[in-house]
Amino acid sequence: MNTSWSRVCACFGALAANHSFCIAQTNAPDHPSITVEGRTYTPRSILARNMGSLEEQSTQFPPHKIIGNVYYVGTKTLSSFLIVTPGGNVLIDSTYERNVPIIRKSVELLGLKFSDIKILLGNHAHGDHMEGDAMMKELTGAQVIVMSEDVPALKEMQPGGKKHPIDRVIQDGDTVELGGTVLVAHLTAGHTRGATTWTLKATEGGQTHDVVFFSSLRSPAQLTPPVIEEFSRSFEVVSQLPCDVPLGDHPAQFGMLEKYAKSKSSALNPYIDVAGCGLGAKIEEAMFHAILQEQEKAAR
Numbered sequence: 001m002n003t004s005w006s007r008v009c010a011c012f013g014a015l016a017a018n019h020s021f022c023i024a025q026t027n028a029p030d031h032p033s034i035t036v037e038g039r040t041y042t043p044r045s046i047l048a049r050n051m052g053s054l055e056e057q058s059t060q061f062p063p064h065k066i067i068g069n070v071y072y073v074g075t076k077t078l079s080s081f082l083i084v085t086p087g088g089n090v091l092i093d094s095t096y097e098r099n100v101p102i103i104r105k106s107v108e109l110l111g112l113k114f115s116d117i118k119i120l121l122g123n124h125a126h127g128d129h130m131e132g133d134a135m136m137k138e139l140t141g142a143q144v145i146v147m148s149e150d151v152p153a154l155k156e157m158q159p160g161g162k163k164h165p166i167d168r169v170i171q172d173g174d175t176v177e178l179g180g181t182v183l184v185a186h187l188t189a190g191h192t193r194g195a196t197t198w199t200l201k202a203t204e205g206g207q208t209h210d211v212v213f214f215s216s217l218r219s220p221a222q223l224t225p226p227v228i229e230e231f232s233r234s235f236e237v238v239s240q241l242p243c244d245v246p247l248g249d250h251p252a253q254f255g256m257l258e259k260y261a262k263s264k265s266s267a268l269n270p271y272i273d274v275a276g277c278g279l280g281a282k283i284e285e286a287m288f289h290a291i292l293q294e295q296e297k298a299a300r
């Protein structure tokens with residue numbers, strides 16, 4: 001696979017490795033446009049907001065505590081979360097393979113050992129979130145746990161010819177436990193077949209908070225009947241999840257830059273944002289319906 005195209009085409013869909021598909025997508029007309037809470041979005045503006053520049057995708061963001069035992073160890077535009085437990089640590093998202101050394105540095109800057117990562121999870125089977133899994137496994141020996149519906153796409157993800165490691169396959173509702181922390185896997189398909197929203201309970205200041213690591217809910221340009229069904233179910237699932245702390249696979253989806261800046265001066269933890277819990281899904285659901293409407297109109 002041509003690396004530069006794989007970068008440009010990240011997250012365009014299950015066929016992200018197919019260059020002609022990517023070119024068709026990048027040249028696609030930039031509509032529909034939607035307005036949510038006073039802001040206007042187009043498919044391209046959402047993608048640009050999420051991905052940032054190539055440089056930002058591989059620029060370390062200061063590693064820091066989000067809440068309780070949850071830490072941010074990703075780059076400026078690609079999220080990686082570390083969940084620290086007495087039994088070892090869990091990493092959600094290795095991102096691109098080239099970012100693995102950056103994540104390592106972030107973990108070490110927190111005063112933690114990279115080799116204490118015992119479990120590796122993922123948001124969804126696209127390169128910008130899970131391409132580095134093989135290298136991460138090589139360096140840490142972590143157990144790689146994946147959602148069953150994403151297995152076929154992951155098997156095709158082979159950076160430098162390395163096979164994607166899969167140590168345990170889970171189903172919707174399964175849990176992953178380590179050192180007293182329990183993560184629940186919620187299948188929220190659509191963006192990929194096995195896109196997974198992870199939840200856990202974090203304790204801080206004597207209070208327990210529901211943390212939600214939302215999966216991507218971004219629609220492709222063309223919606224097929226099975227994908228329409230998947231998204232419809234997923235929007236319902238995410239609307240029902242108890243949530244105090246919304247997180248996501250790209251920092252822009254949960255306003256990390258603003259919250260991180262605020263955390264320096266605020267006595268309250270700005271990542272506790274019940275009001276912000278539904279915003280990401282609200283934008284993606286509005287875009288999904290607008291795309292669907294355009295598609296149905298064109299078919300008439």
Ligand SMILES: [Zn+2]
Pocket residue numbers: 010011012013124126191216
């Ligand atoms: Zn994606």
